[in-house]
Amino acid sequence: MPERRGGRRGARGGDGGNAASRRAGARLSVVRSRSHQRCGGSVAAVSPTTRSRPPLGRCLLRLFTVQGSWNYERMQGVGMGVAEEPLLRDLRGANGGTTYHAALARGAHFFNAHPYLCGLAVGATARAEHDGVPGEQVERLRAALCGPLGSLGDRLVWAGWLPITSGLALIGVAFGLGFPAILGFVIVYNVGHVALRWWALRAGWAYGARVAMALREPVLQRATALSGPAMAFVVGVALPVVVRYLSGGFVGWSRGLLAVAAAGGVALLWWQRARLTGLRFGLALLAVAALAGGLWR
Incomplete structure (x- = not known):
């Protein structure tokens, strides 16, 4: 199944990921303020036995299969619910398991975003469930994240990291490196994309309903700003080098x-x-x- 199932999720402007993060901030701030009011000015924890070290590693492994149950009705929703389940297990003792089952059902509702950034939504919604955010606010949080995570992932990965690493691999092949260049591409690309998945999951869990702050982190902003020029430079160098290599015969x-x-x-x-x-x-x-x-x- 193609990785790119989350395509065309939102309108794209000239400033790409920066515009996406601003739109996310506007929508998510509404979600955060409403949940703050409903909890009486402070967030009430549902489960006092929440683990100090959540099973993020297990959740990350499940995120690699987030599109394994992709369908037209829920898109990535079922896979999101499967990935989120380890983070919700501490809720099983609350209200006879009702809280756990309701949170798990919400986690499997419709969702559609870039697969590498789905962890941001998984971590944020799971943390919101633990913090006692009302269910309807969790639903709004998920809906607000679809578009921004889709456009941001497209800019960072499909229009940035993937063509950059591909261009470097092509340059290496053109200069006679052969298989080592291809192996280097496989290793470097996957290290980068796994690191992005891990960052997204950890940031989502750390920020919870305040996940808009994660989209404004300086590292992410710099990566978004540099991905386009870096891609253009690498592809611009690779094109004549590869053309010369291919036309040698x-x-x-x-x-x-x-x-x-x-x-x-x-x-x-x-x-x-x-x-x-x-x-x-x-x-x-x-x-x-x-x-x-x-x-x-």
């Missing part, structure tokens, strides 16, 4: 024909840019590759 007239085909392709893309979709572009590339392979043989 073309000599004489074939190299000139390759240059003409590339120029024509760029011109066609620019001319049809308003009608070109990702699917059409991918199919066009496959068709060109098949044609070129047939002619080259």
